[in-house]
């Protein structure tokens with residue numbers, strides 16, 4: 001029987017830890033990309049508020065009329081969020097203990113504000129999402145919100161949105177949420193290319209711009225909704 005000495009055991013432990021860290025990073029990245037996909041889809045769906053109450057309430061009732069699909073998507077989102085948060089916290093703790101896992105490719109030399117504040121923006125984003133669910137999905141934050149249905153008996157998503165963003169308090173909270181979302185997405189998407197080892201000298205600049213580009217697209221879409229209501233362009 002082969003005898004494993006202390007040095008070899010240490011080497012094996014290090015190798016196992018490396019595989020575990022790289023695997024965790026890939027899974028966390030995949031879950032994060034799934035969440036980013038949802039955020040893009042959600043923003044595009046919400047833009048229907050500009051077409052009026054019939055469009056967005058019809059869209060919401062179309063989604064709610066497929067409970068199996070809706071609850072499967074919700075379960076998928078919840079799982080992706082739990083996996084992403086759990087694994088990134090675990091990796092951050094491990095890195096803090098002094099065993100950083102390098103990217104598959106080189107790191108960019110100058111660290112941006114977005115990259116240095118990932119833990120902070122991630123935590124703020126999580127707090128924002130919990131607030132947002134309690135506010136617009138569960139409806140327990142704002143007692144003055146219409147609890148309602150529209151004249152056709154559908155969930156009045158248009159009414160909820162318009163009621164929310166006429167109030168400067170919610171405008172402030174949602175704008176702060178967009179700031180956290182923008183910074184987080186901006187670094188996350190560009191860094192996903194490195195995590196997955198996707199590199200091409202000629203496309204390097206494009207990969208670096210993809211994160212800020214997607215982040216700007218999502219944040220501007222969401223801000224357009226918030227300010228269109230606040231400035232009175234969309235009304236009840």
Ligand code: HEM
Pocket residue numbers: 039042046060074077129132133136137155157160161174181222223225226
């Ligand atoms: C101006 C920006 C936003 C608006 C107007 C908005 C609006 C809404 C509304 C009206 C609902 C309830 C829909 C329903 O009951 O059918 C909802 C649900 C939700 N929102 Fe947002 N949202 C915004 C931004 C965000 C962001 C940035 C995130 C994530 C980072 C997010 C995540 C969610 C989630 C997870 C749900 C629950 C979906 C479900 O299971 O039904 N939202 N949003």
